[in-house]
Amino acid sequence: MAGPPVVIWEREVGRLLRFKDLVPRLEDALGKFSRRDSSEVVQPVRSAVPLQKHNGFMGLMPTYMENDGVLSTKFACFYKRKEGSSLPSVQATVVLLDPEYGNVKAVMDGEVITAMRTAAVSAISAKLLMCPGADVLAILGTGKQALSHYSVFTEMFSFKEVRVWSRTKQGVDRFLDSVGGPVKGCGSVEEAVRGADVIVTVTGSTEPVLFGQWVKPGAHIAAVGACRPDWRELDDELMKNAVVYADSREGAMTESGDVILSGAEVFAELGDVINGTKAAHREKTTVFKSLGMGVEDAVSAKLVFDQWTAQKFHL
């Protein structure tokens, strides 16, 4: 009989996970996912159970990577919060199983994994799709994802200017205090995004906050919020005039209000670009629509578990 699962919680996950280790594993996983080879990745579109009373959803994200021996699922509860609410927008737990025996090997905090893998995938989208010599980064939103995106974008790239916008001044001030680096706080979305080469949208908004009329031609947008079919962050003009990429085509067609309601076509998955089967249109305005995938959590959880096991037996 298998022993009880290990529990690896927030601080430990944060100590073990590094962007430099995560990014290449995510690139590999995105490529494998887009090959649609079931011996590499089996990952259905997330099931979302409505939590009507609490204005949220529980997303169940099972994934099996046969050749890598990884079986996992994440439970991600995400909510539409009222302004000023102190409750979290996203809470997540990742469960790692033994694919042969079916027992649970580890239960992990999923918040650090969600924050880091989502930001790392957005950074991969920028690496592949932003224009050469991109100088200005704008971040819309100042919550957990904004912080993790700031961390990985400033670790991987050398922007000359970073701008941030939040709907409240307190949000901007808190963000500036937490990051310490040189960031310009902006009083409006337009001020933040005019002339920006890369724009990250990480808000809890369900209506468009970013409008095409303000976006510089050739800019790259990593659109991370609005993960429900009736939620938006980007307007129709932007969606229709950009080349749209997604993490999962099926995911975007099922869950993204920006894709479904604008009628925009998903040109390619990020994995198709990694595999060299679809072009990276760096010269055009590009949108990467991120919904989040179980395969990203699976490789992150494996990395945490492997590092945790190596350290334990090294002591």
Ligand SMILES: NC(=O)C1=CN([C@@H]2O[C@H](COP(=O)(O)OP(=O)(O)OC[C@H]3O[C@@H](n4cnc5c(N)ncnc54)[C@H](O)[C@@H]3O)[C@@H](O)[C@H]2O)C=CC1
């Ligand atoms: N694509 C993916 O893989 C993932 C997407 N998400 C989504 O990313 C978004 C941000 O998540 P977190 O940073 O964890 O949340 P958070 O609660 O930490 O931060 C949300 C930010 O959005 C702002 N905001 C909320 N409502 C707004 C509105 N109506 N207009 C403008 N700004 C608004 C808040 O002031 C805050 O700055 C959420 O929509 C979440 O569901 C989160 C995890 C993974």
Ligand SMILES: O=C([O-])C1=[NH+]CCC1
């Ligand atoms: O992939 C993910 O973990 C999530 N996507 C939307 C909210 C949480």
